[in-house]
Amino acid sequence: MKLRKVSAAAAAALVLSLTATACGGDDDKDSGSGSGDGGTIKVGIKYDQPGLGLKEPGDKFSGFDVDVATYVAKELGYEPDQIEFVETKSADRENALARGDVKFITATYSITDERKEKVDFAGPYLLAHQDLLIKADSDISKGTDLNGKKLCSVVGSTSAQNVQKEIAPKAQLQEYSSYSECIANLQSGAVDAVTTDDSILAGFAAQDQYKGQFKLAGLKLSNENYGVGVKKGDTATVDKINAALEKMVKDGAWDQAVKDNFGPAGYQNEKAPKIGVIVS
Template sequence: MKLRKVTAAAAAALVLSLTATACGGDDNDSDSADTGSGGGDKIKVGIKYDQPGLGLKEPDGSFSGFDVDVATYVAGELGYEPDQIEFIETKSADRENALARGDVDFIAATYSITDERKEKVDFAGPYLLAHQDLLVKSDSDITEATDLNGKKLCSVTGSTSAQNVKNDFAPKAQLKQVSTYSECVAALQSGAVDALTTDDSILAGFAAQEQYKGQFKLAGLKLSNENYGIGVKKGDTETVNKINDALEKMVSEKAWEKAVTDNFGPADYKNEPAPKIGNIVQ
């Protein structure tokens, strides 16, 4: 809580007012969240803005996706109504810094839990186990990563996914790197490339979009394990514990399964069961 400077004459009144407002915070002085106690004016949540099915900013300014649904549920358990949530775009390269600076209170943005990241932030979860996979046209005969030899494989610049496929499975694959996954999907649709690779959850999100229904399929490969967690500022154990409780409740109330079906169902996404809190699949 932030307190104003007061005169001596107002000191007694201030002491009395502190008793009444200690939990809720001072509405005039701060609109940032107190995730330890909940119920503040706003809670700031980092998400992706450009991943259909996971975190997407719609043309009307609203937000949709599995990560958005999870974040909304968690914020509710922390004491915030949907209109008290401020979704902030948090790009992959800036996630740790955003938490350290206090730009966001937590991050739900396809944020894989790794040992390297755990040195900088704390994680609740995991709340989804994803895998690296391939997205191909619905009539494609590509069923294994080795089938990509001599084929054109798309991914985004800076991603290691496509290079991993070339190094480990298909050394003769022709890599095409572009700025966004949307460009890869467009290239796949036009036939300019034969496959797109990244996390299966991201691929399913694109395939589930209305304009792509029936055009694509996931190969169903499990080329890696990606344990999605909710990032919290390093050392904030109280918030981590509260988010973990919220995630467990979301699963037990079947809200987690509903969010999976709503966001990935049209792509026939073969999702893993909800992971156990703290169970990191290597």
């Protein structure tokens, strides 16, 4: 990971910017400065991914991404009741950061060269892999076993298409508008497997109504390095978040968050990745 040096002029400009913000009344609330004086910090997450980012009844939030965000915000100086979680769908993540809608994003946000042109990333904080979710008693053990079987993913996803193209050309692709529909159809037997990131699949399988019914095939079809998205150029926040992530791993909170959110599907998680190390 290459660290950019800040010039004296840039540092002076930053000081002036912070001073102006401090004098701006309500504009200080979402600065993420860690003042702990009653301000809030806005954090982008997914609302519809159990085990990662889920909005529950009563405006409660749960999931690994939520746990990471809460820990990071704490290190920035914010208590849980000072965090405002904002839904950031995949297509709007870069825009949400550019507009300043959120201070940072933890939302299964894979670090890619294309995205790094638009935003900065802290982390990675989780290494996930594309995989298959199958029934607990399924005999599917490799990708080619999907030939002639029904494979489910969401509309517009490349995951199922990649499986069909690379390892199981005779797989019958079934597409739905959400992974919730895919999982329900897997439970009913209407499809034989669901494919996307293993962390997402494990999160769905960990829901109470599905515990013990599914398992991951463990194929590791791709590497997905989840990072914390930050507005382009905000290297100070990137550095603070990286320090928070390192602390989270060191004090055991990272391991506990994995166990709390992914356990029931037999999720064999990778060790916590090293900051700045991207697995290709």
